[in-house]
Amino acid sequence: RKEVEQDPGPFNVPEGATVAFNCTYSNSASQSFFWYRQDCRKEPKLLMSVYSSGNEDGRFTAQLNRASQYISLLIRDSKLSDSATYLCVVSSGGGADGLTFGKGTHLIIQP
Amino acid sequence: ETGVTQTPRHLVMGMTNKKSLKCEQHLGHNAMYWYKQSAKKPLELMFVYNFKEQTENNSVPSRFSPECPNSSHLFLHLHTLQPEDSALYLCASRMKPGQGLAGANVLTFGAGSRLTVL
Numbered sequence: 001r002k003e004v005e006q007d008p009g010p011f012n013v014p015e016g017a018t019v020a021f022n023c024t025y026s027n028s029a030s031q032s033f034f035w036y037r038q039d040c041r042k043e044p045k046l047l048m049s050v051y052s053s054g055n056e057d058g059r060f061t062a063q064l065n066r067a068s069q070y071i072s073l074l075i076r077d078s079k080l081s082d083s084a085t086y087l088c089v090v091s092s093g094g095g096a097d098g099l100t101f102g103k104g105t106h107l108i109i110q111p
Numbered sequence: 112e113t114g115v116t117q118t119p120r121h122l123v124m125g126m127t128n129k130k131s132l133k134c135e136q137h138l139g140h141n142a143m144y145w146y147k148q149s150a151k152k153p154l155e156l157m158f159v160y161n162f163k164e165q166t167e168n169n170s171v172p173s174r175f176s177p178e179c180p181n182s183s184h185l186f187l188h189l190h191t192l193q194p195e196d197s198a199l200y201l202c203a204s205r206m207k208p209g210q211g212l213a214g215a216n217v218l219t220f221g222a223g224s225r226l227t228v229l
Contacts, residue, residue: 004153034217043113043201043220044154087154089218099218101154 003027004090006102013078014110020074021105023088032091033064033071037084038104044087047073075107083109114138117202117221124192125229132187132224134202141206143185144218145177148199160185192228199223 005024013019025033033050048055050062050071061074071090075082085104092098115136124130136143145157159167160179174196176188185202202221 008151041225043222044218045113045220046217049217099156103151103153 003100004088004102006086006088006105008103008106010106010108012108012110015078015080017078018074018076019078019107020072021086021107022070022072023090023102023105024068024070025088025090025100026069027090027092027100028069030069030090030092033062034089034091035060035062035071035073036087036089036101038087039084047086078109080109080111083107113219113221115202115204115219115221117200117224119224120222121225121227123227123229124189126191126193128192129188129190131189132200132202132226134185134187134221136183136185136202136204136219136221138204138219139206140204140219141182142204143179143182144203145185145187146201146203146220148201148223154201158187189226192226194228197226197228199225 003026007021011019035047036044037047038044048057048060048062050064052064054063059076063072071088073086085106087104088102090100118133122130142161144159147155147157156169157171158165158177163179163182174191178186201223203218205218
């Protein structure tokens, strides 16, 4: 089983719709979770951290399910500018660099 | 600008060339990283430096040679690369984990150096 798994998509979604995607992780000792956004030919940028209680930032909501070992990202009222690849990142906390990236989910918002 | 600057942004080199990628961060971070991003693959961690000491080398071929003269600068020296080494090379930095600082795990990436090996 891959350490961090994401559906690569692409998800084609009409503008204004709600879209959600998940990321599963295999290491039950994982401690920190993040969603990064990467625009075409640009660097990844932190979108939001994912807390155990779930968190919301405007139109974006992130959830963590430790029992089933997945995190989710929900985008409401999607905008054209939300088109990007969303990278799931999981940290085991061990050593300097227990950060593991998923391959990313490609989202295309259509007018 | 993210505070992590990479040069050059684009590089084309032959298999016999020697070139270097440079990364500089102005965020006061004390850990720096090189990642490789190839098409349809997750980011691959190559090298880690904490307090300018290399702490991780993820089985990277010796044709890639990192150098970290101080905690703000990181280089990746390239020598006799192969066409399959063509990729986006991303530098990142963060505060060393475990210091109890909020956001200590958050990586800040540079814009990347897109390398093409002919």
